[in-house]
């Protein structure tokens with residue numbers, strides 16, 4: 001029975017819901033957001049999780065990599081996205097050099113993100129034994145961790161650019177081992193970025209936690225896209241895997257151009273828009 005006033009309360013998505021979807025036919029949907037307005041719009045669209053990605057370095061700050069993104073910047077964006085997201089699981093990316101140096105550093109920084117943003121989980125890149133140790137320690141604190149394998153943007157220079165990973169058998173086996181290691185360390189899901197669809201299918205079958213693909217084919221348990229890419233706002237980014245669901249860059253240029261013309265030609269503001 002409703003109490004009568006105020007907005008209907010929604011049950012937030014939890015990591016238990018997330019993991020349970022591995023066994024269902026319904027794929028998980030994850031989209032990035034970087035502010036409260038788009039966080040709300042994405043949440044109202046019915047996605048399962050909102051990721052405050054360190055891709056904000058590229059798509060918000062105009063940088064050419066995620067490496068300069070700082071912990072304070074991620075906390076700021078995590079906190080403002082939190083204000084818009086009521087239902088979806090909220091995950092915040094841990095930026096470069098905030099979890100790789102030591103287990104203690106990972107625990108303190110992941111704990112800080114959880115305390116200061118209100119997120120329900122963090123995401124860490126990599127699958128080495130050192131990263132797995134950090135994942136185990138952070139999950140031991142009670143902080144859910146999403147992993148990220150394949151092309152890991154914080155290693156862009158070591159990987160020689162944004163290239164498809166694990167094309168060779170040996171590298172594919174290594175990636176599968178890393179996924180198993182992350183699952184064993186307690187990760188609740190793993191992003192697989194830029195790997196052959198067949199390798200993503202193998203990894204997805206090898207682990208009992210969900211895989212979330214981006215440029216990793218159709219066999220993953222879910223898919224993630226970066227919001228400005230999906231919306232066609234970031235129209236200079238044209239990778240093969242990207243499908244655009246709108247052309248907002250054209251809409252923005254068109255709308256602002258019509259405003260410019262109206263102002264210059266004295267059509268705005270007219271009587272209808274004046275006091």
Ligand code: KIV
Nearest residue numbers: 032053054055191224
């Ligand atoms: O930073 C990000 O937006 C990401 C996604 C591409 C998965 O890590």
